[in-house]
Amino acid sequence: MLFGSCSEGGDSQRSHGRLIKIGFSLDSVVVERWERDREEFITHARSLGAEVNYRFAVADARKQVEDINELLDDGVDALVVVPNDAQALQGVLKRAANMDVPVISYDRLILDSPVSAYVSFDNVEVGRLMAEGMIKHAGFDSRVLIINGGAKDNNSRLLRRGIAEVLSPYINRGMIRIAGEITPDDWYTSLIEDDLEEYIREEKLDGIIAANDLFADSAIQILARYRQAGDVVVVGQDADLIACQRLVEGIQHRTIYKPIDRLARQAAETAFNLAVGEKLHSSRTVDNGYARIPAVIVEPVAVEKDNLEETVIADGFHTREEVYRNRE
Template sequence: MPSGRRKTTMASKKFFLSGQCRMRGQLCIIAFLVLLVPAIFMNACTPSRPAKRTSGPLIGFSLDSLVVERWRRDVDGFTKAAKDLGAEVILRVANQDANTQISQVRELLEQGIDVLVIIPNDAERLSDVCREARRRGVKVMSYDRLVHKANCDLYISFDNEKVGMLQAQAAVAAVPSGDYVIVNGAISDNNAFMINAGFHKVLDPLIAEGRIRLKAEIWPNDWMSDEVRSRFEMTVRPGEHIDAVLCGNDMLAETVISVLSENRLAGSAVVTGQDAELSACQRIAEGSQLATVYKPIESLALKAAAFAVMMARKEKIPAESVIDDGRYRVPYIKLEPILVTAETLESTVIKDGFHRAEDVYRNVKKR
């Protein structure tokens, strides 16, 4: 064979072999990517799981929002107490969106929680997913807000009817007769109806006697103040007289006081609320809000955490009361609320360390 042809053949053979090597390398890379991409995709689509599962109970805490000041206290107190008892807590905040909360609850279920603790955004719409949790063997605790028709294993809250009664009694003591307005909490929240029942338990006999006239009763769609502002502004018209306003919480009370002030009616009506927010306690010290209702959050959070751990361990809960959720009778742990006025700021929220005296009396001289 001529030497030129031999060289060409050998060169071709080397090219063929090197091409095979390159092809094998490419095939290896492709095979690696075929295995890697689904793994990445699956990891991205799978709900995040705790890095390490402790040997203790796993509790999912589904929260409506953190807009109201008190909810951060609830979460912090509950989480610390649960961890002290050997449990792990996964928190999800729905930012006041029921659909988001439903999705988050399902994510918690996929993470293998033993107990679901829920503060529902909407008492009706969260019912199905709570029943789904129970069907999957997960214990469900309604925390401070009852889920309707869900047959929860436990409801823990303060006596919300008494919350309304305490407010109404304080208002009547200050204004025994006159024109009243009620600004309720969210129509989607069972607590708002219980508080309203407390309002009416005190006011209705006086309305029947003609001593009190109920000029308006506002039922907003949610706990946010924008809707309340616009509807209360319609109540505060020139020539209209208001002696007292009972509010579903302190945030709504703040809105009411703001509207009264803007209409040069500041101080013309007594205003009550609940939650003992710092701003409300400051207004009480300043004299622009008559009263609030203090619900010792630490007590609620500690008890709820202890009961959640007991539920995870299938221990019996010592509930002395029951509450009707619209279809089922649910075990109910009921805690006592406390009225706070200018005279009792020191002996309640300040004494308990809920607020500091220097913060409460920041804008006024201490009484």
């Protein structure tokens, strides 16, 4: 746990009978997982006795600044932010600091701004697990295309670092070759599809490392048009339902499961605790360019066809009926 509570009794005592208002600013809900984050966060915050006021920035950094200003104007006691642009929030978050409103950077690290806590997954480890999956399934002497995440997202850099830690020694020895990299400005499939199709059409690829399962889905659809689906190794992350179904079908080879319910609950507890004035107790910190901030980091899990049952299905992330729908 990130916090140690100095108070006793129920949450109503901790808030002195006052309704706690938490603002939740999300970048977008284009990716499947963000709806799950939102729903779990709201459910847990309400169980603690808090009200959640949320906004979607539709992947627009300027709109996110407007959203956060609105939440501050509404009198929220704490802010939880999934940044669209990690470096675009300095002004509005300084306003939050001046108003003594704690800010939790959720999933993606906000850079160069005052932040009270960071709640996320180990994104470097996500990259490592993806690269290890590529080696396992594509082997050596393979040509690999890397589809990076949105350029404005600090997680994309962490993910790429993890991929490089695993692949670089083999690249340096000529055992793996990088056919190319695609780096979109944001997490939209429309920003990668033209380049992706050109690589698939022109290059003989053995594998594609996709920054998330949405990008992996685009890759598989294009591979299918060129009758290469299942022959080219594809790895992604987020354990989206379609990715898990494709693991069963053998046309995606690995996804990375990040226990979103656990992360969302931790973020809700962190926001509530800070809102009622409790202090942070954390053995781990991260540097966001402004200060070292307390962090709680949840470990990701590699998922393949042979461990679906004990991971995403056992956790109730997806049901067995959903995952095996196309095979039963």
